Amino acid sequence: xxxxxxxxxxxxxxxxxxxxxxxxxxxxxxxxxxxxxxxxxxxxxxxxxxxxxxxxxxxxxxxxxxxxxxxxxxxxxxxxxxxxxxxxxxxxxxxxxxxxxxxxxxxxxxxxxxxxxxxxxxxxxxxxxxxxxxxxxxxxxxxxxxxxxxxxxxxxxxxxxxxxxxxxxxxxxxxxxxxxxxxxxxxxxxxxxxxxxxxxxxxxxxxxxxxxxxxxxxxxxxxxxxxxxxxxxxxxxxxxxxxxxxxxxxxxxxxxxxxxxxxxxxxxxxxxxxxxxxxxxxxxxxxxxxxxxxxxxxxxxxxxxxxxxxxxxxxxxxxxxxxxxxxxxxxxxxxxxxxxxxxxxxxxxxxxxxxxxxxxxxxxxxxxxxxxxxxxxxxxxxxxxxxxxxxxxxxxxxxxxxxxxxxxxxxxxxxxxxxxxxxxxxxxxxxxxxxxxxxxxxxxxxxxxxxxxxxxxxxxxxxxxxxxxxxxxxxxxxxxxxxxxxxxxxxxxxxxxxxxxxxxxxxxxxxxxxxxxxxxx
Amino acid sequence: xxxxxxxxxxxxxxxxxxxxxxxxxxxxxxxxxxxxxxxxxxxxxxxxxxxxxxxxxxxxxxxxxxxxxxxxxxxxxxxxxxxxxxxxxxxxxxxxxxxxxxxxxxxxxxxxxxxxxxxxxxxxxxxxxxxxxxxxxxxxxxxxxxxxxxxxxxxxxxxxxxxxxxxxxxxxxxxxxxxxxxxxxxxxxxxxxxxxxxxxxxxxxxxxxxxxxxxxxxxxxxxxxxxxxxxxxxxx
Numbered sequence: 170x171x172x173x174x175x176x177x178x179x180x181x182x183x184x185x186x187x188x189x190x191x192x193x194x195x196x197x198x199x200x201x202x203x204x205x206x207x208x209x210x211x212x213x214x215x216x217x218x219x220x221x222x223x224x225x226x227x228x229x230x231x232x233x234x235x236x237x238x239x240x241x242x243x244x245x246x247x248x249x250x251x252x253x254x255x256x257x258x259x260x261x262x263x264x265x266x267x268x269x270x271x272x273x274x275x276x277x278x279x280x281x282x283x284x285x286x287x288x289x290x291x292x293x294x295x296x297x298x299x300x301x302x303x304x305x306x307x308x309x310x311x312x313x314x315x316x317x318x319x320x321x322x323x324x325x326x327x328x329x330x331x332x333x334x335x336x337x338x339x340x341x342x343x344x345x346x347x348x349x350x351x352x353x354x355x356x357x358x359x360x361x362x363x364x365x366x367x368x369x370x371x372x373x374x375x376x377x378x379x380x381x382x383x384x385x386x387x388x389x390x391x392x393x394x395x396x397x398x399x400x401x402x403x404x405x406x407x408x409x410x411x412x413x414x415x416x417x418x419x420x421x422x423x424x425x426x427x428x429x430x431x432x433x434x435x436x437x438x439x440x441x442x443x444x445x446x447x448x449x450x451x452x453x454x455x456x457x458x459x460x461x462x463x464x465x466x467x468x469x470x471x472x473x474x475x476x477x478x479x480x481x482x483x484x485x486x487x488x489x490x491x492x493x494x495x496x497x498x499x500x501x502x503x504x505x506x507x508x509x510x511x512x513x514x515x516x517x518x519x520x521x522x523x524x525x526x527x528x529x530x531x532x533x534x535x536x537x538x539x540x541x542x543x544x545x546x547x548x549x550x551x552x553x554x555x556x557x558x559x560x561x562x563x564x565x566x567x568x569x570x571x572x573x574x575x576x577x578x579x580x581x582x583x584x585x586x587x588x589x590x591x592x593x594x595x596x597x598x599x600x601x602x603x604x605x606x607x608x609x610x611x612x613x614x615x616x617x618x619x620x621x622x623x624x625x626x627x628x629x630x631x632x633x634x635x636x637x638x639x640x641x642x643x644x645x646x647x648x649x650x651x652x653x654x655x656x657x658x659x660x661x662x663x664x665x666x667x668x669x670x671x672x673x674x675x676x677x678x679x680x681x682x683x684x685x686x687x688x689x690x
Numbered sequence: 691x692x693x694x695x696x697x698x699x700x701x702x703x704x705x706x707x708x709x710x711x712x713x714x715x716x717x718x719x720x721x722x723x724x725x726x727x728x729x730x731x732x733x734x735x736x737x738x739x740x741x742x743x744x745x746x747x748x749x750x751x752x753x754x755x756x757x758x759x760x761x762x763x764x765x766x767x768x769x770x771x772x773x774x775x776x777x778x779x780x781x782x783x784x785x786x787x788x789x790x791x792x793x794x795x796x797x798x799x800x801x802x803x804x805x806x807x808x809x810x811x812x813x814x815x816x817x818x819x820x821x822x823x824x825x826x827x828x829x830x831x832x833x834x835x836x837x838x839x840x841x842x843x844x845x846x847x848x849x850x851x852x853x854x855x856x857x858x859x860x861x862x863x864x865x866x867x868x869x870x871x872x873x874x875x876x877x878x879x880x881x882x883x884x885x886x887x888x889x890x891x892x893x894x895x896x897x898x899x900x901x902x903x904x905x906x907x908x909x910x911x912x913x914x915x916x917x918x919x920x921x922x923x924x925x926x
Contacts, residue, residue, distance in 0.1 A: 278829070279793050286828055295828045297792035299799050299837065338797055339747060341776045346749050346794060367794045368749050371827045378826070386823060393751040393848075437754070456761035474754055474848055686750040686789075 170558075171409075172622040172637075174215065174230035182231060183243045186216075190248050194220045195227065197536050197552075198249035199626075200652040202637045203259035205289045206232070212240045212263050212288070215637070217624055221536055221550070224557040228624070233265050237319045241311065244269040251539035254363075254660040262287035271324050272308030277366030277689060280304055286374055326362065327352060334671070338367040342445050342675045345685030347659070349674070356670050361663040365656075369689040376649040381407055381481060381616045384649065389475045392654065392687030394434035395629040397426050399687075400479045402651075405560065406625035406636045407481050410618040418606035419483045424562040425496065425599050426466065426478065427627070428592040432503070433462045434630035435585050435592075438682050442582060443514045445679035446523055451514035458506055465495045481616055483609035496600050500593050507589050515586060524579035528665040528677030531576055538664065539657040542632030543588060544681050547573045547580035554628040566598045578673075578680040585682070617644050629654045631682040651690060655683030695866035697859055705860065715867050731870050738782075739865040740770040742810075742858065745781035747801065749788030752815040752848040756787045764851040771858055778802075783810035783861070784838070787848075789817035789824060790831045802838045808868070812857055813840045816847045823847065 177185040189195045195218035202215040213232040219225070233240035244267040246252045256267045257276040264285035266273060275282070279302045284291050307323040314320050327333060337348035346367035352360040372391070376384040388403045389396040401423060408415070436459040443451035463473050468489040470476035478485050489495075514520055530540065535548040545552045553570045555563040571587040573580040618640040626635030632654030639648040658681050665681075666674055694702055695711070702708070748756055759766045766772060775781040778801045790798055802811065813834050816822025821832040834840060841864060844857035 277793075293828060295792075295830075295832075297795055297831065299796050301796050302793065338794065339801060341746055345753075367791060367797070368789060369791055369793065369829050370789055370824045371829045372824075375824070375827055390751055390823065393754060453762050456758065457763065460758070460761075460763045473850060474751055 170226060170624050172215070172217075172228040172624055174228050174622075176230055179231075179234050179243075183245070186229070186245050187248055189218060189227075189229070194222055196249075197221050198245070198251050198255070198539060199226070199624075199633070199635065200637070200650070201252065201255040201259055202648070202650045203263040203265060203287065204639060204648045204650075205263065205287060207289070211235065212265050214242060214259060214265065215622070216245070217635075217637070221552075226558075226624075228622075236313065236317065239266050239319055240264065241266045241268050241313070241319065243267070246270055249539070250534070250537040250664075251657050251660055254656055258656075261285070264288065266311045266319075268312050269310070271310050272326075273311065274305065274308050275366075277369040279366075286371065331359070336674070337364075342678060344441065344678070344683065347683075347685045347688070349662070351671065351674065353671055356672075358666045358669050358671055358674060361666050361674070363659045363662060365659065365685075365689055367689065368686045370686075372690045373649050373651065376646055378645060380644050381618065381646070384646065385480065386477060388651070389477055390686065391651065391690060392434075392629065392631075392634075392684040393474055394437055394684055395430060395631070395634065395654070395687070396475050397423075397430040397478065398627050398629045399634055399651075400477075401427060402625055402627045402629075402634050402636045403649075404479045404481055405627065406623050406638045407616070407618060409625055410621065410623050410638060410640055411481075411612075411616070413482050413610060413612070415483065415610060416606040416608075417604045418608055419610070420561040421599050421603045422484060422488055422608070423479065424566075425596055425603075426470075426476075427561075428595050429462055429466055429496070431592050431630050432589060433459055433466075435589050436462065438585055438630070439510050439514075439582075442679045443510075445675055446514075446520065448514050448517075448520075451510055454506075454513060455510055458503060461499055461502065465492070465499050468492060468495065480609070482612040483607070487608045488603070493600055493603065496596060500597055500600075503589075504593060507586060511586060515582065520582075521579065523673075523676050524582060524680065525575075525577060527578040527673045528669060528681070529577050530661060530665050534664060535576075535661075538661040540632075540661045541657065542629070542654060542682070543571070543584040544581050544631070544658060544661075546571055547584045548576040549574050552633070554626050554633050558626065560625075560627060562599060563595075566595050568595050578676055581680045581682070615644055617642060618646070626652065631655065631684070632658065634687075653687045653690060655685070655688040658683045659688055695863035697862060700859070705863065707860075711863060711867065714864070718867065718869050727869075731868070732866075734870045735866045735868055738808075738870075739862040741773070742771050742861065742865070743773045743775050743780065743782045744771065744785045744812075745778050745783070745801065745805070746774045746776055747784050747786055747798075749786075749790065749794060750817070752787035752818070752846075755848045755851055755854060756785060756814065759851040759854050764855065766855055766858065769855070769858060769862070778804040779806065781805055782808075783812060783841075785812050785814060786818045786834050787814040789822070790834050790837070791829050792831065793829070795831050795837055798834065799837050808870075810841045810861055810865075811838050812842045812844060812861060814844045814846075814854065814857070815849055816845065819843050819845060 197219040199217040199219055206213055210232055216229040218227050231242055233242050256270050259265050260273055261275045261277050307325050309321055310324050311321045331352045334351045334353055338346040348364040350362040372387045388399040391399050436455045440452040440455035467473050469492050470478040532549045535545045535550050541552050556570050568591045571584050573584050620642045622639045624637045626633050634654050635652035637650040638646055641647045665677055813819050818834050821830050824830040842857045842861045844853055846853050
């Protein structure tokens, strides 16, 4: 989608954003993109919004106002809850202060990090220390007084009576290096503060100095279980910017590959869910079958986990001669197997007791916290990007969007199981009809994208994955921002878990399906 | 007494980098080998090398391949590697699978320090070896060897399970030639060996004495203390 920004006055910004939500029903804040627009315009943000009824999207551009030497923008946390973490991210990378945000702390980087790395005038520095990071136990809140001066105060994160348990960053049930500071009262969770950035690699910043084809390699390493989809989003946004027309063959193969990747990811999810609950058998079953999926992909792409298969204008190579046959055998094999995972683990009485009514979140909150993917669909939110903003072959094949109404962990799990059947259904329809044609539309040796801003999103395995591209006509992007699938899920952990037991934290975390390198980028 | 680490089914010559291993053997056995302790060493090392317990320390992609190693198709239980521990106190080695960032570096160092000797480190994948694809990043450690000593490097992005198992076998060979009895532990740094103190001690000395003070519970109710005193006197 090429972005045509709406622009509001600084003073009217908060009320206009409220209007967009209340009157025009833009109730889903897709992402906030911080950007250094250059010397003339300074720092600012681009807000991408979606109307969840009509699926119309719009974007708002807001330049920061400089007050007492600091760049400031009014907060939107009171309108969309997801803005909490998104604004902290922008503060961390750009140093923009959000007026009225109750908890302005760094999100990804260490507290002793000097400067804000995404500003264009930031001086590169990669020194590090092995001392522990000294974390503040308060968040800053900023506002402007009557004369327009910047005021601040500290908001305490904990009270004196709070008992705080630190889970992570090296903990087997957080699926990576996530750290959750959990305030508990006995066994009841009172508050969860996520700490991110333990695997923050600065991919977006690196892309700014890479050429477009070079930047492709990094996306596969975000959520390695959705490697194909991530690359699809980046390739998609660049192709849209350049106006590349793909052949049908490319579209078919990309759709099949995306669905195979989704199967791979969901199989691992089903296994890890079981393992986190202590059921190792189901884990071994699903990992066994995952190897078959990987085989099918590997014969064509040459990679097991990270495939590096898509490229700007098509694919690296044509499909393997045995690909069609293998995929058909796989579909035939997997169909009855999925029921087996349910028999072994999903329908077990223990699973039902551990999952039902655990980590609840209703539809309204799901949209406000931007809980996309299967987790949101388990609360009845029709958010599948494949249906709402179809790309490639998704609007030409028959498949159902899985919508559940339980709003709890059990339905999130069931949603994943049901989606595997839909993936198989999509593959079945396409695999026999891959049309002849080129697998690659030849591009110029140096790829340049014309000036403009684009946003393109795909449905990853655990939510919407989008890429925002700001091009100034150069051979490398001016600003590239990825909308990670897991960031909003992590933000939603706190409201989901308040009042729940600490053991439910593991169950909720397992079933919500986040992968940390994707959150941290 | 000749020492040649043996791995079942794979001849010695088929392993790569035997020169490094032989140099290590020469270094360790400079003063000759006592036949009694040498034989005991072999026995102990046979046991140790066949039950290497790793710490689950996966930060990114390579961790999934490590999981695949433990699962149905590759099943490295065949080699005795299947036990993974979540606590560094119980682990023999860190399988550092994934990128180490500046924020994670203190945690890695700390986990390594918490492990009991003898301990080993395997750097899995490009990121752990040199920063890999993220070498030009502002937030990535360019190889974990800057932080902890590494025994085996397994290249790849991510390495295939076969490669991980080959790396583990190389570590087995390394374990098999070690002198468990009376041998200097090659893991300690120069400073540690000279002073004869642990790494924790060195840190404590640098940061000041407050780190070493014993943990004392200060808010014991006075009544309880007196009651305990009374009981003690009565017993005496």
